[in-house]
Amino acid sequence: MTQTRKGKVAYIATVYTHLAAFHLPFMSDLRAAGFTVHAYAAPDHGRGEVDAAGFECRDLPFSRNPLALGNLRAMRELIGWLKRERYDLIHVHTPNASVVCRVAARLAGQPAPQIVYTAHGFHFYSGAPWRNWLLYYPLERFLSRWTDVLVTINREDERRAVAFPVRGRSVYVPGVGVDRSLHAAWEGDERERLRRDLGLAPDEFAVLCIAELNRNKNQGQLISAIAELRRRGLPAVLLLAGVGREEAR
Numbered sequence: 577m578t579q580t581r582k583g584k585v586a587y588i589a590t591v592y593t594h595l596a597a598f599h600l601p602f603m604s605d606l607r608a609a610g611f612t613v614h615a616y617a618a619p620d621h622g623r624g625e626v627d628a629a630g631f632e633c634r635d636l637p638f639s640r641n642p643l644a645l646g647n648l649r650a651m652r653e654l655i656g657w658l659k660r661e662r663y664d665l666i667h668v669h670t671p672n673a674s675v676v677c678r679v680a681a682r683l684a685g686q687p688a689p690q691i692v693y694t695a696h697g698f699h700f701y702s703g704a705p706w707r708n709w710l711l712y713y714p715l716e717r718f719l720s721r722w723t724d725v726l727v728t729i730n731r732e733d734e735r736r737a738v739a740f741p742v743r744g745r746s747v748y749v750p751g752v753g754v755d756r757s758l759h760a761a762w763e764g765d766e767r768e769r770l771r772r773d774l775g776l777a778p779d780e781f782a783v784l785c786i787a788e789l790n791r792n793k794n795q796g797q798l799i800s801a802i803a804e805l806r807r808r809g810l811p812a813v814l815l816l817a818g819v820g821r822e823e824a825r
Contacts, residue, residue, distance in 0.1 A: 583664040584612045586689075587631075588654075588677050590638045590670040593622030593788060598752065599669070600629050607631075614661070616654065617673070618646075621819055640792065642672050642711065651676045651683075658684035667692045671699055675715055678722045694727040696752075701732055716740070780811045789820030 585606050589595050595603070595615055603613045607630075615631045617623070618638040627633050636653055637646040658681060666689050668677040674693050681691055699712040717740050720726055724744035728734045729751035737746040762770055768778075776782055783802065787793040795816060805812040 582610045582612060584614070584661055586614050586616060586658075586661070586663045586666045588616040588666060588668040588673050590618060590640055590673045591620045591622060592617040592626050592633065593620050594670055596622035596625040599667075600626065600631075602667075603631060604629065611664075616657070618650075638673055638676065640672060642675070647672055647676050651680050654680040655684050658689075662687060663689040665690045665692065667694070669694050669696060671695075671712065671716075675719060678719045682722055690724045691722065692725040692727065693723050694729070694749075695733055695737070696729060698728075698733050698736065700736075720746075774815065776813060777811065780813045781805075782813050782815060784815045784817065786817045789816065789818045789822045791822060793818075793820075795822070 585603075587595055587599055587603055589599075592615065595617060603615070607613050613631055614634060615626050616634045616636050617626075619633075619635045623633055623635075634657060636650040638650045639646040641647075654676060666677060666681060668674045668691065674695075678691060678693070681689060695716075698716060699708045700716075701708075720737075720740035720742045723742055726737050726740065726742050726744075726746040728737045728746065728748055731748070734746070734748040740746065761767075771778075771782070774782070783798075785795060785798055787795070789795060799814060802812050802814040
């Protein structure tokens with residue numbers, strides 16, 4: 577009796593934090609279904625969470641800067657891994673990793689894996705800097721030819737994706753969010769206790785920002801806005817939840 581080979585899946589993103597924050601449940605579902613699942617990303621503080629979830633991590637020197645040499649080194653290393661592992665499916669996320677991954681998969685040769693790319697927001701959009709359009713739009717349009725499923729999570733991206741020459745198909749999935757019906761709001765004494773624990777005065781207007789602390793998330797702009805509100809007499813307080821390279825600054 578011939579034993580059927582179980583499928584192999586690669587989850588790829590620029591940094592492990594992205595995989596840890598959004599994709600561990602899906603990776604776990606695939607593993608529970610019998611697939612072997614590997615994770616590829618640049619090491620950061622999210623690596624430990626992915627590793628603790630039982631997934632083998634393969635570090636790649638991705639950079640968020642599309643022109644950084646680390647992306648070329650990541651491509652060379654990824655080509656080697658793809659030739660060795662011969663994945664059935666690759667699910668790639670984040671712009672730079674998606675470019676490197678799709679080119680690497682092409683250069684790695686046959687058998688070619690099915691490639692799913694989830695675009696968590698194209699860098700070209702209405703009002704985006706012209707540099708974004710010159711760099712990212714041609715890349716995304718061309719590389720869609722090497723994409724079996726292009727997933728978009730907002731309507732503006734969906735409208736552009738359906739016009740791309742996608743090898744397979746484009747799919748819209750409602751974006752990241754919170755189902756408020758699953759989370760009861762704190763009220764009354766409990767709410768006041770939590771505010772006291774955070775050092776908030778009764779009249780202070782609290783703004784919570786949950787995001788990685790990096791220049792890309794631009795918390796500096798929000799800090800300036802809160803300062804301006806306070807100058808105008810509104811007792812606003814900013815709470816930052818997150819970690820990252822800009823934490824100390």
